[in-house]
Structure formats: C-alpha cells, structure tokens
Amino acid sequence: MNLLGGLTPEAFLRDYWQKKPLVIEQAFPGFECPVSPDELAGLACEEAVESRIVIENDAGKPWQLHNGPFDPERFERLPEQDWTLLIQGLDHWVPEIADLLDAFRFIPNWRLDDIMASYAPRGGSVGPHYDQYDVFLLQAQGHRRWHFGGQCDHTSGRVQGTPLRILSDWRPEQTDVVLAPGDMLYLPPGVGHHGVAEDDCITLSIGFRAPTVDDVLTGFTDFLCSRNDVSRHLADPDLTVQANPGLIAPPVIERLDGLIREQLSDPRQLALWFGQYATAPKNADIVVPAETPAADADLAEAIRAGEALRWNEGSRFAYHDFADQTALFVDGEQYLLNGDARALAPLLCAGARIDMAALAPLMDDPALVGLMTRLYNQGSVYIDSP
Structure with a gap:
C-alpha cells in the first residue's frame, strides 16, 4: 500500500492536511471494490440505509436530488447516463469497506465521519461543489475525471433551481486528473471539486468531519x-x-x-461531554443488541480461547486519559476505568479488529469481563467468525 504517495503520516499532516489537495497514484495498488453497483442499488432500497440519487438534468431541472429508500423499479427508469447514486455510511453495512479505515488511523477516531459510495454511469456526477470536511476520494471501480482547486465559501455563486450547492462560476486550478482503481485524491475543507464518471465507476469518499x-x-x-x-x-x-x-x-x-x-x-466535564458526543452513533439503526445475549463467563471463555472480536461497523470508540482515571467512550456512553483496568481503553480503541492476545489477560478482572459483556450485548462488538 502506498497510502500517502510515499509521504509519512507526519509529513502529510504537516504539509497537506487542511492546507492543499494531494493526488496519490495507486494508494491502494490493485484495489478491487468489495461491493458491486447492483449491491449498492440493493442497499438503496433498504429503509435503514441513507441513499440519494442526483440527476444532472431531470425534466429540464438542473441537478435534482431524490432521497431513498427507493423501489427496485426506480433504477429501471433512470437515464442511461448523467446520474449518480450515493450511499452514505457504507462502512456501517459492509465489513470489507469498514476495514479500509484502519489505513487512516493516523487521524483520530473522533474525526471520522463515514465512507460514502458514489456510483455513476458515464457522465454522472454531483456537480461542482465544495464540502466542509476533509475527504479522501478513493477510486474503487472504473475511472473518474477530476477538476479541483480554489477555496470556496458561502459567498461563492450557486446554480439556481436545485436543492444542491452547485457552484456556478467556479474556476478550478487543476483539471483533467483521471483516477483509476486504487488512485486517491485528498481534498481539504472548502476546496472546490467536480468529478465526472468516464465509465461505470464507483468512488469511495472517506470523510473526516470536525464539529461546528x-x-x-x-x-x-x-x-x-x-x-x-x-x-x-x-x-x-x-x-x-x-x-x-x-x-x-x-x-x-x-x-x-x-x-x-x-x-x-471544568475541563473534565468538557472531556466527558466531547467523548460522548464524538462517539454517538449516526442513527439508531446502526448499533443493535446481540440476538443472543452472552453471560460474563461465556464471553470471557470465548476471549481466552482466542475468538476474534471486532467493532460493530457503525460503532465509535475513543478514550481520554485523566490524571487518576481513563474515560472510555463507546457509542455515546462513558465508562470510567481505574488502576490496571485503564489499559483496556487504548487496546479497544486502536482499531476495529481487537488484539485478542492483549485482551485475554485483562479478563482476570471481573469488572472488565462485565464491561466487555455489556459492549457485546449492546451490539458495539461482535465475534467475527471466519
């Protein structure tokens, strides 16, 4: 993997993060998209999945937005080109997509928004626009031609007659950059950009948002x-x-x-609020209780046996060290850890696939066994069967 084009994470954060765009050829060499266009269309028909369709010219109206869930027949009525299907929070529903986030752990967990999928046939796009968050645009299938550059804000001209914030008089600084599967484009907040599908293509947007x-x-x-x-x-x-x-x-x-x-x-109160706020699930359908609740003894035995635990794909984990305690935050809840138990927080927050060899010795503490059982039963972690 060549995630940052040969840059170290330190160099990237110093020279590019929230400063200027970066094109990275083959950030993920040989990348193959874990989902197909048909699977994305199927997700768009699900009630719990946030989905949208953008049509560039919809019965003479520019850049019209349609919100899902959609009936399967809706896709049969779409034009042959110049439209886009957007699936928000794809990482919440597809474990292989969520695994991509481990490559970006040099950015704090609390900054993550989600991974959005954009499928478009030839000519499809969502128009020239800008976002208020950092985004890595990973080309997952097909090819997309990008124009980008120039700082935009609320004073930038917009196209009328559309619910979308389409820039009307924007002049990109860089044009005709074509991304192939595995290529990636980083864009800071406020940078104008416009990506147009060259063929049937899927782009994955790994977004990082800060609170207002x-x-x-x-x-x-x-x-x-x-x-x-x-x-x-x-x-x-x-x-x-x-x-x-x-x-x-x-x-x-x-x-x-x-x-x-x-x-x-009181900085302690601020830290406790922010930990809960930053880890709150995006909606109530993402983290659901385990179908069969586990008892403390059964889960402890599974952990000691080396069964693999991983985060629910929609769960959020973070922690904060106080002088005398560590606060663990999971899905909007706080858990205060003392003494040797404090080691659990950084272990759980390091990545979606938990280091079971490091977790097993902590299961000698009945309180931590109880906490892990609670996280399992509420759906924040699950056993990842092969």
Whole structure:
C-alpha cells in the first residue's frame, strides 16, 4: 500500500492536511471494490440505509436530488447516463469497506465521519461543489475525471433551481486528473471539486468531519444542564437604587460572566461531554443488541480461547486519559476505568479488529469481563467468525 504517495503520516499532516489537495497514484495498488453497483442499488432500497440519487438534468431541472429508500423499479427508469447514486455510511453495512479505515488511523477516531459510495454511469456526477470536511476520494471501480482547486465559501455563486450547492462560476486550478482503481485524491475543507464518471465507476469518499462552533456550544451547554442543578435563580442581595431603572448595570453583567465562566471552566466535564458526543452513533439503526445475549463467563471463555472480536461497523470508540482515571467512550456512553483496568481503553480503541492476545489477560478482572459483556450485548462488538 502506498497510502500517502510515499509521504509519512507526519509529513502529510504537516504539509497537506487542511492546507492543499494531494493526488496519490495507486494508494491502494490493485484495489478491487468489495461491493458491486447492483449491491449498492440493493442497499438503496433498504429503509435503514441513507441513499440519494442526483440527476444532472431531470425534466429540464438542473441537478435534482431524490432521497431513498427507493423501489427496485426506480433504477429501471433512470437515464442511461448523467446520474449518480450515493450511499452514505457504507462502512456501517459492509465489513470489507469498514476495514479500509484502519489505513487512516493516523487521524483520530473522533474525526471520522463515514465512507460514502458514489456510483455513476458515464457522465454522472454531483456537480461542482465544495464540502466542509476533509475527504479522501478513493477510486474503487472504473475511472473518474477530476477538476479541483480554489477555496470556496458561502459567498461563492450557486446554480439556481436545485436543492444542491452547485457552484456556478467556479474556476478550478487543476483539471483533467483521471483516477483509476486504487488512485486517491485528498481534498481539504472548502476546496472546490467536480468529478465526472468516464465509465461505470464507483468512488469511495472517506470523510473526516470536525464539529461546528454551534455544535460545541449547544452540545456542551445542554450536557451541563442535564448534569447540574440549573433551576436556581440569579441572586442580587446587594441590589441598590439606580438613577434610571432601564439601566442594566455593569455588576449584573459581571455576575452573569462569572456564572458562565464557573460552569464552563471544568475541563473534565468538557472531556466527558466531547467523548460522548464524538462517539454517538449516526442513527439508531446502526448499533443493535446481540440476538443472543452472552453471560460474563461465556464471553470471557470465548476471549481466552482466542475468538476474534471486532467493532460493530457503525460503532465509535475513543478514550481520554485523566490524571487518576481513563474515560472510555463507546457509542455515546462513558465508562470510567481505574488502576490496571485503564489499559483496556487504548487496546479497544486502536482499531476495529481487537488484539485478542492483549485482551485475554485483562479478563482476570471481573469488572472488565462485565464491561466487555455489556459492549457485546449492546451490539458495539461482535465475534467475527471466519
């Protein structure tokens, strides 16, 4: 594998990450797509799968968007070319697609969004646009011609009459870059790009998203309000008579400022909120309980016997070290680990396929056996049978 075109992860993060695009020839040499166009169409008919179809010219309307799930007959009515099928979160449903993420573990788990599949016949695209996240565009089947470059934002001109954010007057800095299977293009946020299928092609978009300021402010304050007593009222026993009752006096603002700073100044609470927020599943259909719940003793025996455990493809794992504890976050829940038990968190979070040889010795701790059983029964991990 030549994931970063000969660059070390350190060099890539220093010189390209969120700075400029990078074309990587044969990032995955000899790559063969684990899913076929027919399988993608089948997924698009499933209620739990987020799917969309984009048609460039739909009865005279530009770049029209249709949301799934779709009836199988819908694909028979599509034109021969100039349309695209998008399957969001393909890694949640196809283990072989989820395995691709292990190549990108030099980027923190909490930054991962998902892997989206884009199938298009000749001429198909989703139009010139930009995204607000980092993305690696891996060509999985066929060929796609890319035009990209130039920073875009909310002031960039857009095509009217479409629900999509299609750029109207964008001028790419680099044109006619054709990717073949195994080639990959990295794009930072805000960089305009337009990929057009040269033939029947599948592109996999490995996306990495960061929260907005609004996400952080509203999410953290909601978290604080759910954990603290916020029903008490502001007190002003030192109130004095004002010359004008309409004045909001400086001491009032100072008191409000102190209250807000007091609530927001605990980094422990911030870490606990962010761990839960960053690992929350994208929807309720992804992580489902095990069909047959396991007992502690049975799961411990399976682990000691070397049975392979792996993450649910839609599960999210992360951890944070405090001075006295380690917080493990799995699918929006937190688990505080003490003493020798702290070693479990980095072990579980290192990759989707858990190191069973390292996990087995930890099963001497009944509390950790109970935790692993809980993760298994809630569907966050499962036994990966050969």
